[in-house]
Amino acid sequence: MAGGREEGIASARSARASDDRYAWLVLGLLCIVYVLNFLDRQLLSILAKPIQDDLGITDGQLGRLGGLYFAMFYCILGVPVAWLADRGNRVRVLTIACALWSAATIACGMSHSYGQLAAARMSVGIGEAGGVPPSYSIISDYFPSDRRGLALGLFNLGPPLGQALGVAFGAKIAAAYDWRLAFILLGAAGLIAAAGVWAFVREPRRGATDTRPVAMPEVAGEAASFGGTLRLFFDRKTLLLVSLAAGATQFVTYATLGFTTLFLMREKDMTLDQVAIWYALVLAIGVSAGIYLSGRIIDRRAATDPQIYGTMPGIALLLAIPFFIGFVWAPTWPLAIVFLIGPTFLNYFYLTPAVTYVQNAVAPRQRTLAGAVLLLIMNLIGLGLGPTWLGMASDWFKASHPGHSLQLAFYTLVPFYFVAIALHFASARALRREHSETAP
Template sequence: MTSATPAAPPAAAPRSDRYAWLVLGILCFVYVLNFLDRQLLSILAKPIQDDLGITDGQLGRLGGLYFALFYCILGVPVAWLADRGNRTRVLTIACALWSAATIACGLSANYGQLAAARMSVGIGEAGGVPPSYSIISDYFPPHRRGRALALFNLGPPLGQALGVAFGAKIAAAYDWRLAFILLGAAGLIAAVGVWAFVREPRRGATDTQPVAADMAGEAVSFWMTVKTFFATPTLLLVALAAGATQFVTYATLGFTTLFLMREKAMTLDQVAIWYALVLAIGVSSGIYLSGRLIDRYAARRPQVYGTIPAYALLLAVPFFIGFVAAPGWPLAMTFLIVPTFLNYFYLTPAVTLVQNSVAPRQRTLAGAVLLLIMNLIGLGLGPTWLGAASDWFRASHPDHSLQYAFYTLVPFYLIAAALHLAVARTVKRAHGVQS
């Protein structure tokens, strides 16, 4: 594993490769479906609760702990296999598996069957993102990688927005089960598209300073990569900071639709329009802008990998409180735009820092370790925490249990910002030592 300080860009940029952008577009589309399938449970929480009779705590575990255990833990060995084999093939199989499991969600007749289907979605999605990170990094050089990964990371907000728009519309017009079945079928078609159109790139093809082990074609040890990741302060800190941020973002995503409908008197049709717009504009703008800022400033001021997300999170706090406290959904939506934009300034810096800091043959596995840490913390614990908190507050505040549960997320904003500032100090120190 190389230094944690990203490489400076070359003097001249290579000519744009149209096929690289085609590959990026296909991978982004798959990521849209990946996140759409993942978030459909939270989008359709109200009709699912009404049909199956599950509590907020059970809903939180379905979307959080049960899903994350398989998604995060299996992601590491799958990524190791992808680093040693064909990443495109791994992605194709993974996409087909999670799409079939999404169809199974729509066919579930009780809580146990739905839990098993969600776990299966997690197993499939474990092979989705890390291979894509690595493939993109071998199609785009370091000085353009931040922008490329930022565009790829538009998958989550687009998936969230499309899920809210189409998932809610289908559920309102027909049935929540049909939404799962149709989206799963679309994922099976996408898996065929990956197999047919995405070529496996040569590892390290776009790196300006190849690592000796990779030039020799040596396979990097699984445990060596994992051990070095945890022993590198910058990489471990950025994973913990991203995890603390995702604790807030996944908890919020997991229950916002239910919160708006139950406590802000919003209908499913209104959610399909207004909340979809907030997600599409806010999250995608935050992810893309942070990537452009990283490409522009990181070579001269590497501490921006930490300071950009830290300041964004601190600025988001008062608007998040305004969203939770607003008396009705129109004002709540107005407040929600700002944290939806700022909460996602962490993702592209974290992914870019890790991808730029490791050898080409370690990128898939290093990306998987990053996802393991941040998703176990954020995806595994965030929705689980918020659902349990809502159940706990229900005894004393039956009409506003989710509102009080949302307030408990404010301290996690501050923890995440503090960790990102620690990342900034560590990256700056590493850069200063090597300058």
């Protein structure tokens, strides 16, 4: 009998180990999809110079392509797609979305006018609306809360890896061949990734890894609806402030991402080949390190210091400001790249805390919609307005400073740093109050 019990224990341990290995496999596949998601999204900014030279578009038009036009569809459609995913098969939604944005990326490479490119970019936004929220929810159901920060932190390495790979390979392909070929090849890679998700990822049981109720048990039984989830964000001050602080941060980060390659090439005299090496390295190392480290800190500190979700990104942004100013001011591209390491690392301490807090704060059946609401708030502010603002500012300064219009436009982002910092510290105070009110 003792032998049978030991065999049962060994079998249970083996099953848990197998489940753990599969969870990490799922995380790896979803991270690959997120890399392609962000790579396709940012390829426009990476290849801005050859696209401008070919199609004759202004900085303002470029900003609207990468910001407002894309965000209108990406943000708004993210909500109904998340609603569908919360009621149906999240893996199926993710697969269809990945196939759609990849096909639209191929269409970007086949564009020969500003109107065609704008329509293709909007289509990319439609597809990408179904990418991230289902992934957040799937990961949260494969990893328990004490490992969720690490898992979501690793998943959130998708943006820096996508941006870095886009700079490295997109710039190399464009320099050697043509900017259109870069879009076509990367879109084809996305279609292959969609097939991989469909074949290998199983839909997890909702709430499978939750060992305790969410912080607000009265919402746990509520049917997941956009109205109910949105009300939750406005009724619960911490959720709203964390989301607004993340959005204000993204205003700076998306504006910077949208125009850094063009800025380095046009005003710092970098070539596409140099961008493909040095800027790609800064992105791959700096952003990845910031996102990973913030996830580790959240896992270690959040249980005893809940205000860390706000204080950590606020302090990081405060430290980033002098490095950002140095990057914009630097007279040569090597010095600019050295200064850029600072904000590239410190600007991204906000993402994992925001995503982890929202996923931990709501009921399992609300996670996809809650992730969509978070992305709606963040991306309407950051993705929709950040690149649009910087492009418009550059066009405005071009009349008086034609050789340095982008440099002056970048300086206008400094006040937005302080807005984001103030919101992060406000969220920290709200988190501290909420914790003291709910503590036993």
